[in-house]
Amino acid sequence: MEKKVAVVAIGGNSLIKDKAHQSCQDQYQAAKETAKHIVSMIEDGWEVVVGHGNGPQVGFLLQKAELAEKMIGLAVSPLDVCGAQSQGQIGYMLAQNLQNELQRQGIRKPVACVLEQTVVDKKDPAFTNPTKPIGGFMTEDEAKAKVASEGWTVVEDAGRGWRRVVASPLPQEIVELDAIKMLIQSGIVTISIGGGGIPVVRNADGDLEGVAAVIDKDFGNSLLARQLNADLLLISTAVEKVALSFGTPEQRWLDKMTLAEAKTLLEEGKHFKSGSMAPKIQACIWFLEAGGKQAIITNPENIGRALKGERGTLITA
16 A cells, blocks of 8 residues: 555453443543544554454443343344444444544544454364353353353353353454555545454355354454555554563563564463463564564553654564
8 A cells, every 4th residue: 555554453441441431431531532642643644544352342232132131031132243233332432532533633534434344264273162251151050051042152160150152263354355445545544343353254155144253353453454565553452561471570571572583472472461462462473474564562542652662562574
């Protein structure tokens, strides 16, 4: 692409500050703060695609649906539909706040939100070994009933109850890629790849079908950044920088890494937790291996300073 393009991946958890601030109004305010930092990037000449996580939001949707099923018999929406609902919810919050902030800064630039589907391989090994917990806790009897009626995979969760687990396959194809490209080339701020995308597979006829799975949002945004030939993959998370041995006495913050260093540290398997920083490092590695120029990991409030090299962790080829 001719323009200077950045894919910015925002964690779904970054919109929820703590347990006391989980409402839609609270999430909207968090999105408002994040929008200010993204508009600063736009002021500096970046064309931006904003991706976002949706784990907590999908969890809330599922728990509400499960309660409605118990209380009044309403059927629980399929997981792919919940993913689509969360894309609309979070996309709306981000889009409106970006529009408002752009107007405040006197920038005439449209914003669009693309409901996005991500194709996964139905033969992905993740489908034979579901590990991602979703939804609320159940009793053993409730869990067994769901296994019988819905074919769910369930596990006992550390004495707290039973939970459904689903597959987390690797993203293979972004269905709406051409539309996203056209929007970026037209100078439109684009919100997409919510939650890594709505997981779909192609059936024997080539038609798309939703599946009960979740896609890592960092992997989904890394794929988008590669397919856009973006100049920057920026992953916004809960910490200012990447740390080695996070949470231990040996913890050490990293200002920068090369691609080779990042690969070595990830392969060592002791520095980055699988459920938090490891996917972010892997997403950056894939982006840089495909020819990306630079990747940055930081928190929302430090995006501007990270772009100037003053904050965050920079990873280069």
